[in-house]
Amino acid sequence: MKRYAIILMGIFVLMSQLTAQQYTEYELKSAYLFNFAKFVEYPEKTFSSSRDPFIIGVYGNDAFLEVLQTIIKGRTVFNRPVIAISVSMPEEMINCQIIYFSRITITQAILYLEYIGNKPILTVADNVENFCEKGGMINFTPQYSHKRFEINPNAAQRANIVISSKLLSLAKIVNDAEVKF
Amino acid sequence: MNRIHYILLFVFLHILCYAQQLPQNKNKIKRLAQQYFDNEQFDKALPLWLKLDSIEPNRFETKYYIGACYLNSTYDKTKGIPYLEYALKNGEKFLPNVVFYDLAKLYHLNSQFDEAINLLNIFLSRANKTDIFFLKAEQLLKNCQYAKELTTQASNIEIEKLESAINTINSEQNPFVSADESKLFFTRTFYQIQSNIEFESQKKIMVAIQTGKRYEVKEIQVDYDRIKSKVSLAGVSPDGEVLFFAIGNENNADLYACKLNDDKCLQMIKLPEIINSSYNESSISVSPDGRTYYFSSNRPGGYGGKDIYRAVMDDNQQWSVIENLGPSVNTEFDEDAPFIHPDNRTLYFSSKGHNSIGGYDIFVTQNIRANEWKYPTNIGFPINTPSDDIGFVLSADGNSAYFSSSQSSETKHDIYKAILHKTIPLTLVKGTIMGGDPPKPIKAKIRVMDNETKQLVKYVYSPNILTGKYLMIFPPNKNYDMIIEAEGYLPQLINIYVPNQTYFYELYQEIYLKQVKVSRNDTAIGQEIRISNTFYDIYRTQISDSILKAEQNKREKHVDELLKIVENIIAATDSIGIERLEQLSTKDIHTDKDKIFQERYSQLLSNLEQAIEKTDSITLQLLDANAIYNDVTNRTFFYGVDADENKMTKILVGNDTIYTLPSVSTSKPLMIKTPTIVQLKVDSIPKITRKEPDFRNVPEKKRRYIYINYIYYPTGKFDIEKKYYALLNDIFQLISLNNDIGVEINGYADPVGDEQKNMELSKQRALGVWQFFINKQLSPRRFIVNGKGEMGFDENIDMQQMRRTEIKLFEIIE
Numbered sequence: 002m003k004r005y006a007i008i009l010m011g012i013f014v015l016m017s018q019l020t021a022q023q024y025t026e027y028e029l030k031s032a033y034l035f036n037f038a039k040f041v042e043y044p045e046k047t048f049s050s051s052r053d054p055f056i057i058g059v060y061g062n063d064a065f066l067e068v069l070q071t072i073i074k075g076r077t078v079f080n081r082p083v084i085a086i087s088v089s090m091p092e093e094m095i096n097c098q099i100i101y102f103s104r105i106t107i108t109q110a111i112l113y114l115e116y117i118g119n120k121p122i123l124t125v126a127d128n129v130e131n132f133c134e135k136g137g138m139i140n141f142t143p144q145y146s147h148k149r150f151e152i153n154p155n156a157a158q159r160a161n162i163v164i165s166s167k168l169l170s171l172a173k174i175v176n177d178a179e180v181k182f
Numbered sequence: 183m184n185r186i187h188y189i190l191l192f193v194f195l196h197i198l199c200y201a202q203q204l205p206q207n208k209n210k211i212k213r214l215a216q217q218y219f220d221n222e223q224f225d226k227a228l229p230l231w232l233k234l235d236s237i238e239p240n241r242f243e244t245k246y247y248i249g250a251c252y253l254n255s256t257y258d259k260t261k262g263i264p265y266l267e268y269a270l271k272n273g274e275k276f277l278p279n280v281v282f283y284d285l286a287k288l289y290h291l292n293s294q295f296d297e298a299i300n301l302l303n304i305f306l307s308r309a310n311k312t313d314i315f316f317l318k319a320e321q322l323l324k325n326c327q328y329a330k331e332l333t334t335q336a337s338n339i340e341i342e343k344l345e346s347a348i349n350t351i352n353s354e355q356n357p358f359v360s361a362d363e364s365k366l367f368f369t370r371t372f373y374q375i376q377s378n379i380e381f382e383s384q385k386k387i388m389v390a391i392q393t394g395k396r397y398e399v400k401e402i403q404v405d406y407d408r409i410k411s412k413v414s415l416a417g418v419s420p421d422g423e424v425l426f427f428a429i430g431n432e433n434n435a436d437l438y439a440c441k442l443n444d445d446k447c448l449q450m451i452k453l454p455e456i457i458n459s460s461y462n463e464s465s466i467s468v469s470p471d472g473r474t475y476y477f478s479s480n481r482p483g484g485y486g487g488k489d490i491y492r493a494v495m496d497d498n499q500q501w502s503v504i505e506n507l508g509p510s511v512n513t514e515f516d517e518d519a520p521f522i523h524p525d526n527r528t529l530y531f532s533s534k535g536h537n538s539i540g541g542y543d544i545f546v547t548q549n550i551r552a553n554e555w556k557y558p559t560n561i562g563f564p565i566n567t568p569s570d571d572i573g574f575v576l577s578a579d580g581n582s583a584y585f586s587s588s589q590s591s592e593t594k595h596d597i598y599k600a601i602l603h604k605t606i607p608l609t610l611v612k613g614t615i616m617g618g619d620p621p622k623p624i625k626a627k628i629r630v631m632d633n634e635t636k637q638l639v640k641y642v643y644s645p646n647i648l649t650g651k652y653l654m655i656f657p658p659n660k661n662y663d664m665i666i667e668a669e670g671y672l673p674q675l676i677n678i679y680v681p682n683q684t685y686f687y688e689l690y691q692e693i694y695l696k697q698v699k700v701s702r703n704d705t706a707i708g709q710e711i712r713i714s715n716t717f718y719d720i721y722r723t724q725i726s727d728s729i730l731k732a733e734q735n736k737r738e739k740h741v742d743e744l745l746k747i748v749e750n751i752i753a754a755t756d757s758i759g760i761e762r763l764e765q766l767s768t769k770d771i772h773t774d775k776d777k778i779f780q781e782r783y784s785q786l787l788s789n790l791e792q793a794i795e796k797t798d799s800i801t802l803q804l805l806d807a808n809a810i811y812n813d814v815t816n817r818t819f820f821y822g823v824d825a826d827e828n829k830m831t832k833i834l835v836g837n838d839t840i841y842t843l844p845s846v847s848t849s850k851p852l853m854i855k856t857p858t859i860v861q862l863k864v865d866s867i868p869k870i871t872r873k874e875p876d877f878r879n880v881p882e883k884k885r886r887y888i889y890i891n892y893i894y895y896p897t898g899k900f901d902i903e904k905k906y907y908a909l910l911n912d913i914f915q916l917i918s919l920n921n922d923i924g925v926e927i928n929g930y931a932d933p934v935g936d937e938q939k940n941m942e943l944s945k946q947r948a949l950g951v952w953q954f955f956i957n958k959q960l961s962p963r964r965f966i967v968n969g970k971g972e973m974g975f976d977e978n979i980d981m982q983q984m985r986r987t988e989i990k991l992f993e994i995i996e
Contacts, residue, residue: 024808025809026809026811026812027812028783029805032787033790035787039791063649064614071783072786076787106919108911108915144807144811148799149802171794171802
């Protein structure tokens with residue numbers, strides 16, 4: 002009986018916590034991006050010096066970038082300061098640890114994914130259809146989906162990025178699509 | 183100060199102390215001090231008198247001079263109080279009557295109103311009515327009496343002096359804020375000391391950009407060299423994109439407008455003649471619809487001193503009328519620095535008349551009808567002080583105000599912020615407009631039309647070229663059409679709905695224009711617009727709406743009670759993380775936005791991290807279900823095969839007719855007053871399934887063709903040649919992204935050979951193209967496939983042109 006009460010209370014706490022706070026899409030997605038960084042391991046030589054910041058590049062959505070910048074202000078990942086920048090050219094993407102593609106068509110995304118190749122950069126897209134099938138690593142799904150995001154673990158593996166099993170178990174796992182033509 | 187008066191006094195005192203023998207150096211000091219004093223070089227005289235006072239204390243005449251110096255200096259004037267008090271106490275009989283008035287002035291500055299009133303009464307009873315100070319003393323007496331009344335009124339206004347990056351040892355004046363308070367513009371006056379006299383050397387226009395809690399202060403780049411005159415800030419448009427300057431000297435300053443590009447001033451434009459007279463116009467405020475300019479001027483024909491006028495733009499965009507705001511606003515004293523609030527009714531201004539408590543005070547009045555104004559009220563303590571308080575501007579939500587005050591020094595101003603704890607039911611629309619791929623800020627113009635009155639809001643919003651940002655303010659419960667004209671795009675009409683709410687509301691809007699291109703030869707065949715609206719209702723309720731805040735408090739209390747119970751249980755079992763509980767119980771509501779945000783975010787980040795850590799998908803789903811997703815409206819307009827203007831919407835804007843793309847309506851916002859929780863069972867998550875129309879049944883006359891292209895074949899072949907893949911892929915892109923496009927595929931053959939076989943061949947050609955799309959997972963319901971055989975044969979056409987497949991994209995005509 003007592004145990005039952007505890008569980009009930011636990012649910013209450015959880016709910017009241019959520020009732021008190023409601024977030025916008027951009028805030029939520031920013032929070033996800035920041036947390037992805039924590040649940041991902043990069044190869045050893047990703048950073049050239051111990052003082053290098055952790056860089057999140059945002060493609061195609063300055064409004065999102067602003068929200069992200071506010072949220073990550075003053076926070077750290079792996080003891081490195083996190084910064085977010087706007088990227089629009091492929092050359093700018095190479096220095097980032099995470100690239101977030103927003104408002105992009107899959108054809109364009111493929112071009113950028115090809116350019117990035119197997120460099121250790123976590124590629125994340127905002128609800129871009131077939132992003133993971135085409136070699137992207139993480140893709141947000143539409144609101145109310147069963148799983149909040151999909152992951153293509155093979156794509157990450159090719160880039161020597163290890164995605165935590167915890168993230169994987171929360172995601173819809175997607176494999177590379179067969180090349181058709 | 184009256185010079186003759188002091189000279190007479192000097193003669194008088196000189197006779198008085200003539201008999202006494204002073205040491206040589208003392209005499210020298212005294213003579214020098216006296217010289218400076220007579221020359222009205224009070225800043226120089228003061229240290230000498232102070233030195234004399236240290237040699238010979240207890241001399242009331244020295245004390246008097248010191249007091250008089252302080253009174254006339256730019257230092258802290260109130261320091262003169264003890265000296266004048268001493269002088270009056272010990273030498274009342276020998277000192278002129280005016281000393282009572284002088285000390286009363288200092289008391290007034292120091293907010294000692296009772297003492298000031300007392301002395302003023304003595305002065306007025308003894309002085310002759312022809313005394314030049316008589317009228318001034320009477321005015322001061324009134325000021326003190328008003329001040330006494332006002333000080334008794336309770337106020338919950340908080341005042342803070344802005345940080346040192348803004349308020350330096352120089353004088354900061356004329357503050358103006360953009361409606362969202364992100365930018366604060368002001369004039370900084372520099373002083374120079376030459377032969378011990380401090381004088382105004384230069385004025386510069388500055389901007390302070392708020393980033394988080396701090397301000398980054400930059401200089402606005404104005405071509406001072408070319409202007410040659412003094413430039414001071416006279417006003418800022420409500421969206422913070424246009425600055426107004428007053429250029430010229432104190433006798434004839436004129437108003438100029440200039441567009442702001444980051445921190446550069448582009449092209450100064452002098453305001454029309456009707457506004458700029460040959461007298462002094464120095465401050466201006468623009469109503470949010472851009473139709474009315476309020477400005478101050480000392481032109482003749484007013485009520486005395488500077489008066490406030492307004493210029494109204496008529497329907498032909500002409501400034502036809504200039505009106506003095508009339509005797510309820512303007513007095514025989516100076517009125518200046520008007521500020522019309524975005525609600526277009528409330529006018530704040532500074533005046534030395536009315537019931538001022540000293541110098542300029544800030545007053546508020548409201549428009550009753552046409553040019554009729556309520557009797558203004560002094561906005562009182564703690565904003566108004568006995569010194570000059572001027573240039574009051576209010577943020578759009580009505581909660582904070584900025585003004586400059588000279589406090590104890592009469593010349594040097596500092597900028598203060600007042601938190602009024604009020605909210606005004608307006609909607610602030612902040613947005614960005616972008617174009618191209620990837621999206622970049624574009625040059626654009628936004629015009630707004632009230633849908634009820636069909637009246638155009640006169641102000642043309644021009645988004646910042648570098649950032650694409652714009653800012654608009656609307657009264658509640660209205661329906662507006664926004665006409666967006668951007669370079670390289672067709673005009674676009676957007677309908678926006680401003681909710682009927684009772685508190686301040688903020689809407690964040692992103693508009694994104696893109697040209698739809700198909701083949702590699704870069705011809706645009708349509709235009710796509712994507713609008714996402716996010717209503718920042720919930721943030722604001724916590725910050726600005728007191729009612730909702732009260733509710734919030736209740737809820738917090740409820741949580742606290744719950745927590746206590748939970749805590750007891752945990753104490754026994756320790757099965758729930760203590761950390762999380764601490765986070766909840768220490769939560770506190772501050773008015774400080776930044777802190778709220780940072781707390782919110784910290785909580786979000788840690789909730790999410792914990793959920794991932796525990797692979798708790800339910801929490802993730804709850805967070806997602808309760809998140810306010812941007813309300814995205816997406817619409818693609820195709821120009822059509824034969825570009826026709828018929829499909830364009832014709833609207834009359836003033837005298838112009840503008841053809842715009844059909845209106846895009848953004849849906850009404852979710853009116854979430856208190857956050858509602860969506861409880862989810864895993865099975866009951868709503869799935870958005872859209873029924874796709876079956877394009878196969880669309881009759882030909884209902885099809886509006888938007889795009890047409892061909893694939894050609896060698897004789898007798900029906901395989902698609904490799905060179906067409908790029909084209910087909912582009913078309914595929916277009917179809918897959920736009921669900922309301924249907925595709926018609928028609929195969930043709932040349933008339934060479936058997937007609938039956940040719941029909942077969944044409945079908946194979948069409949099917950080949952169809953197969954290409956079907957293989958890419960497009961629904962077969964979207965394709966109409968026909969083999970047309972030798973149809974459309976024409977002797978004038980080359981044979982090769984006949985061996986083709988025609989791909990036509992169409993929209994359904996409603």
